[in-house]
Amino acid sequence: MTLARRLAAEGVGTALLLAAVVGSGIMGERLAGGNVAVALLANTLATGAALVALIMTFGPISGAHFNPAVTLADAADGRLPWSDAWRYVAVQVVGAVVGVAMAHGMFGEPILSIAQHVRRGAGLLWSEAVATFGLVAVIRGASRLRSPVAVAAAVGAYITAAYWFTASTSFANPAVTLARALSDTFTGIRPVDVPGFIATQLLGAGAATLLFRCLAAEPAAPPVRARTAARRW
Numbered sequence: 001m002t003l004a005r006r007l008a009a010e011g012v013g014t015a016l017l018l019a020a021v022v023g024s025g026i027m028g029e030r031l032a033g034g035n036v037a038v039a040l041l042a043n044t045l046a047t048g049a050a051l052v053a054l055i056m057t058f059g060p061i062s063g064a065h066f067n068p069a070v071t072l073a074d075a076a077d078g079r080l081p082w083s084d085a086w087r088y089v090a091v092q093v094v095g096a097v098v099g100v101a102m103a104h105g106m107f108g109e110p111i112l113s114i115a116q117h118v119r120r121g122a123g124l125l126w127s128e129a130v131a132t133f134g135l136v137a138v139i140r141g142a143s144r145l146r147s148p149v150a151v152a153a154a155v156g157a158y159i160t161a162a163y164w165f166t167a168s169t170s171f172a173n174p175a176v177t178l179a180r181a182l183s184d185t186f187t188g189i190r191p192v193d194v195p196g197f198i199a200t201q202l203l204g205a206g207a208a209t210l211l212f213r214c215l216a217a218e219p220a221a222p223p224v225r226a227r228t229a230a231r232r233w
Contacts, residue, residue: 001061003084009062010088011095013054017066018099018179019106020050025186026107039186040163048160055152064152067173068092069205073136076209089175096179104183115181115188119168125200127168132204134158135172140212174198 001009021043028042055064063080065071068089075085101111135158142154162170171177171189177198181191189197 003087006062006084007087007091009058010065011091011098013058013062013064014066014092014095014175015099015102017047017050017054018096018176019102021047021103021176022100022180022183022185022187023103023106026103026109029186030107040169043187044160044163047163048156051159052152052156055155056148059148059152062088066092066095066175067135068175069132069173069201070136070139072202073205073209076206077213092175093178096175097182100179100183104185109183109185112182113184115184115190117184117186117188117190119189119193119197124168125196127166128171128197129200129204129207131162131166131168131170131172132201133208134162134204135170136205136208137212140208140216144216168197171197172201172204174201177201 024046025039025043028039028046032039032042054066058064058066063074065074065088071080071085071088071092074080075082080088097112103109104111104113135155138154138158139151142151145151159170159172162172171180174197177189177194180187180189181194
């Protein structure tokens with residue numbers, strides 16, 4: 001796939017992911033009648049299902065990162081050139097903002113608005129580190145199965161669970177975090193809280209990358225002369 005096609009897939013996929021996250025948050029809140037647990041459950045199920053579908057759709061084209069933390073982890077491991085990685089990150093951020101605007105347009109909200117939802121505290125920051133660590137670990141482990149369906153299912157299942165076992169409801173994605181600062185709805189986050197979330201997300205992704213370098217390191221190939229001698233025997 002050409003770089004242009006991969007970038008287009010990342011941008012469109014990230015936009016649809018944010019439309020699902022923000023749109024389901026708005027719908028859940030409106031229909032839940034003030035029951036936050038029901039609204040969060042609706043938001044969770046829609047996000048997890050959308051992730052599975054989007055990864056299966058765009059994975060064969062771009063890898064379906066939709067997440068700068070995943071992209072930078074791939075670049076750090078040599079799976080993606082750094083020159084491509086920064087372009088991925090740029091289109092992911094733009095796509096995320098477009099996705100927020102799409103969701104707002106569908107529900108009659110202002111196209112973009114500054115979020116007022118307070119998300120601060122050591123517990124939430126630690127949650128984002130744990131959530132992103134787990135996400136990158138799941139991707140690294142599931143990708144070794146060489147099955148796109150397994151990766152999609154694993155990521156969707158993990159994020160569905162992480163919505164509930166983390167205090168922050170598992171943003172686990174810098175592009176998602178930035179874009180949700182522009183949505184004064186159920187899924188929003190105050191802009192002042194964004195830098196802390198992104199910093200801990202990147203730390204979590206980095207820790208998972210280092211862990212899997214140890215856990216799943218490929219054995220070194222023997223020298224050419226050794227291989228030649230082995231074939232003779």
